[in-house]
Amino acid sequence: MSARIDPPLAMLAELTHRCPLACPYCSNPTELLGKSAELSTETWADVFAQAAALGVLQLHLSGGEPASRSDLTEIAAAAHKAGLYTNLITSGIGLTEKRLYALEEAGLDHIQLSLQGVAAAMADRIGGYKGGYDRKMHVAEIIGKIGIPLTLNAVMHRENLDDLPATLEMAQRLGARRIEIACVQFQGWALTNRSALQPTPEQVNRAKKTVAEAIPRLKGKLVIDFVPPDYFSDFPKACMNGWGSTGVNVAPDGTVLPCHAAATIPHLSFENVRDRSLEMIWYHSEAFNAYRGTDWMPSLCQTCERRDIDFGGCRCQAMAILGEAGAPDPVCRKSPGRAVLDELLETESSQIEPPQFVYRR
Ligand code: SF4
Ligand code: SF4
Numbered sequence: 001m002s003a004r005i006d007p008p009l010a011m012l013a014e015l016t017h018r019c020p021l022a023c024p025y026c027s028n029p030t031e032l033l034g035k036s037a038e039l040s041t042e043t044w045a046d047v048f049a050q051a052a053a054l055g056v057l058q059l060h061l062s063g064g065e066p067a068s069r070s071d072l073t074e075i076a077a078a079a080h081k082a083g084l085y086t087n088l089i090t091s092g093i094g095l096t097e098k099r100l101y102a103l104e105e106a107g108l109d110h111i112q113l114s115l116q117g118v119a120a121a122m123a124d125r126i127g128g129y130k131g132g133y134d135r136k137m138h139v140a141e142i143i144g145k146i147g148i149p150l151t152l153n154a155v156m157h158r159e160n161l162d163d164l165p166a167t168l169e170m171a172q173r174l175g176a177r178r179i180e181i182a183c184v185q186f187q188g189w190a191l192t193n194r195s196a197l198q199p200t201p202e203q204v205n206r207a208k209k210t211v212a213e214a215i216p217r218l219k220g221k222l223v224i225d226f227v228p229p230d231y232f233s234d235f236p237k238a239c240m241n242g243w244g245s246t247g248v249n250v251a252p253d254g255t256v257l258p259c260h261a262a263a264t265i266p267h268l269s270f271e272n273v274r275d276r277s278l279e280m281i282w283y284h285s286e287a288f289n290a291y292r293g294t295d296w297m298p299s300l301c302q303t304c305e306r307r308d309i310d311f312g313g314c315r316c317q318a319m320a321i322l323g324e325a326g327a328p329d330p331v332c333r334k335s336p337g338r339a340v341l342d343e344l345l346e347t348e349s350s351q352i353e354p355p356q357f358v359y360r361r
Contacts, residue, residue, distance in 0.1 A: 005244070005282075005283055005292065006055075006245065006246070007054050007055030007056070007282070008051075008054060008055060008056050008246055008247055008248040008282060009055065009056060009057050009058065009246045009247070010056060010057070010058040010059070010060065010246060010247045010248075011051045011056045011058070011059050011060070011084075011247070011248050011249070011250065012060045012062055012247065012248075012249040012250070012260065013044065013047070013048075013059060013060065013061055013062065013249075013250050014028075014062050014063055014064065014249065014250065014251050014252050014260070015038070015039075015044070015061055015062070015063055015064070015066045015069050015072070015075065015252060016033075016035070016038055016063045016064040016065070016066065016068050016069050016252050017029075017032040017033045017034075017063065017064040017252055018035060018063070018064050018065065018068040018069075019063055019064040019065035019068060019091070019093075019360075020065060020068070020091075020093045020094065020129055020132075021065065021091050021093060021116070021127040021128060021129045021132060021360075022127065022128030022129065022359040022360045022361055023116060023126060023127055023128065023155070023189070023359075023360060024126070024128075024189055024190070024192075024193040024196065024197065024357035024358060024359055024360065025155055025157060025184045025189060025190040025193060025197055026188055026189040026190065026360040027185065027187050027188040027189070027190060027260055027261070028063075028064060028188050028189065028360065029188055029261075029263060029264075030188060030189060030192060032064075032360075033251070033252045033253050037252060037253040038069075038252045038253065039250075039252065039253065039254050039273070039274075041071045041074050041075060041078070043254065043273070043274070044075050044078060045074075045075075045078035045081075045082075046273075047250060047254075047273050047278060048078050048079045048081075048082040048084060049078075049082045050273075050277060050278040050279065051082065051084065051248075051278060052082040052083050052084055053279075054278055054279050054282060056084060056248070057084065057085060058084065058085045058086075058087065059079050059084040059085065059086045059087070060087045060089055060112075061075065061076065061079070061086060061087065061088045061089065062089040063089075063090075063252075064252070065090060065091055065093060065094055066088060066089070066090055067090055067092075067093065067094030067095050067099070068094055072088075072099070072103070073099065073102045073103055073106050074106075076088070076103050076106040076107065076108045077106035077107060079107070080106060080107025080108070081107075085109050085110075086107065086108055086109050086110070087109060087110040087111070087112055088103065088108055088110070088111050088112065089112045089114070089153070090111065090112070090113060090114065091113075091114050091116075091127070091132070091136065092113055092114075092135060092136040092139035092140065093129065093132055093135055093136070093139075095139050095142075097142050100139070100142050100143060100146055100148070101146060103148075104146050104148055108148065109148075109149070110148065110149045110150075110151065111143055111148050111149070111150050111151070112150075112151045112152075112153050112180070113136065113139070113140060113143070113150060113151070113152055113153065113174075113176075114153045114154075114155065115136070115152055115153065115154045115155075115167065115170070116132070116133070116155070116160075117133070117159075117160050117163065118160075118163050118166040118167055118170050119133070120133040120134060122159070122160065122163075123136070126159065126160070126357075128357075128359045128360075137174075140174045140175075141174075144174065144175040149177055150174065150175060150176045150177065151176055151177065151178040151179065151180060152167075152170070152171045152174065152176040152178075152179045152180070153179075153180045153182065154167045154171075154179060154180065154181050154182065155182050155183075155184055156181055156182065156183050156184070156199075156207070157183065157184045157197035157198075157199060158196070158197055158198055158199045158200070158203065158354060159197075161183070161199050161203045161204075161206075161207050162203060162206070164181065164206075164207050164210045164211075165210055165214075167179070167181070168210075168214050168218070168222070168224070171222055172218070172221065172222055176222065177222070177223060178222065178223040178224075178225065179222060179223070179224055179225070180225045180227065181207075181211065181224065181225065181226045181227065182227040183199070183204075183207075183227055183228055183229035183230075184197050184229070185227075185230060186230070186231075186317075186320065187260070187261040187264070187316055187317075187320070188260075188261065189358070189360045191320055192358050193357055193358055194344075194348065195348045195351070195354060195355050196354045196355045196356065196357055197354075198231070198345070198348035198349050198351075198354070199229055199232075199349065200349045200350075201232065201349060204228070204229055204232045207226075207228075208226075208228065211224060211226045230317070230331050231331065231341055231344070231345050232345075233331055234331075234332075234333045235306060235310055235313075235331065235332055235333065236310050236312070236313025236314060236317070236328075236329035236331040236332055237310065237313065237314065237331075238309060238310045238311055238313075239259065239310075239311070239313055239314035239315070239316075239317070239329070240258060240259045241311075242292075242311040243258050243259070243288075243290070243291035243292055243311065243315060244258045244282075244288040244289065244291070244292040245292070245311075247259070248278070248282060249262075250273060251263075253272070254272045254273040254274045255270045255271075255272050256270060256271055256272065256273060256278065256281045256282075256285070257270055257287070258287060258288055258291075259315075259316065261316040262287065262315070262316060264316050264319055264320065265315060265316065265319050265325045267325075268286070268287045268290055268325075269286065269287065270285075270287050271285045271287070291312075291315050291325075291326070294307060294308075294311075296326060297312050298312075298326065298327065298328060300328050300334060300335060301328050304334065310329070310332075312328055312329060313328060313329020313331055313332060314329050314331075317329050317330065317331065318330060318337070321337060321340055321341055321344070322337045322340060
């Protein structure tokens with residue numbers, strides 16, 4: 001490994017895999033962990049204190065649905081006590097007015113509310129949960145009343161990408177300060193459903209135009225972050241800003257991962273906060289050092305001018321498409337793996353009748 005190791009800046013704490021919804025694009029693993037495997041409130045509090053001491057500034061409380069944990073308020077309070085800026089990533093289901101006030105009092109800084117669709121029928125069908133949309137709208141209203149800063153997280157794919165203009169309008173109506181328009185990343189359940197979720201090239205072009213027009217129009221009112229669909233790009237994203245460089249994920253059972261999908265790389269073994277300190281895991285574990293820096297890179301990336309821009313892309317994507325985690329991300333036009341991706345894309349995006357969703361259960 002060539003580079004100096006800096007401390008992590010952000011932590012994603014996956015408090016649980018439990019969730020009342022069943023989104024077919026869920027990034028959770030297809031083998032979900034049960035409640036009995038989850039870390040206790042006290043252990044999470046200890047993990048947050050360790051994270052802050054290590055240098056973490058931002059904490060994302062995620063899942064599954066974090067509100068499925070009855071101790072969510074205590075967990076948020078522990079994060080606040082540790083001095084972490086704390087963001088709750090939620091579908092809203094399981095949050096009541098009382099709980100939201102308690103979370104605000106506990107020091108929660110920000111909420112990121114996920115959106116399955118802009119109309120009840122579509123949203124409930126995608127989320128696999130009847131009545132979910134109405135409950136989410138009610139939660140959004142209460143968040144606005146309390147005044148907790150809100151980001152809308154709209155996951156876009158073949159079924160809802162054409163609703164992008166309405167999605168932007170909804171973000172403004174709900175008083176969000178920011179919207180993340182995240183085209184589905186094909187990991188976890190989304191990989192299982194890739195064929196059903198893959199947008200068409202026409203949809204992607206329309207979405208790019210909508211975003212390009214909306215950014216200057218909504219300047220000062222709504223910040224728009226657009227994550228375009230990977231497979232339609234020429235070069236990969238800088239996944240996790242470089243493996244083991246700035247972010248650390250902790251799974252519900254305490255397994256510490258360089259990214260949420262890293263467990264799909266079969267030759268890596270991951271350590272657990274129940275057995276070892278976060279600091280030891282971050283600096284010294286085999287999994288974090290496997291793809292850190294540039295020494296691990298294949299020669300194509302080693303000699304490339306984008307080496308320090310995208311860090312060779314996503315290891316999990318190379319694993320998922322090519323079965324080789326150390327290969328350049330197959331999104332890269334320079335890589336031999338791109339031909340595999342193009343073939344997949346050609347087949348999937350040209351389907352007249354995409355397959356039915358396999359719901360996360
Ligand atoms: S993506 Fe859907 S199913 Fe997965 S955790 Fe979020 S709300 Fe639940
Ligand atoms: S060759 Fe490697 S570093 Fe260069 S653009 Fe492709 S993936 Fe990125």
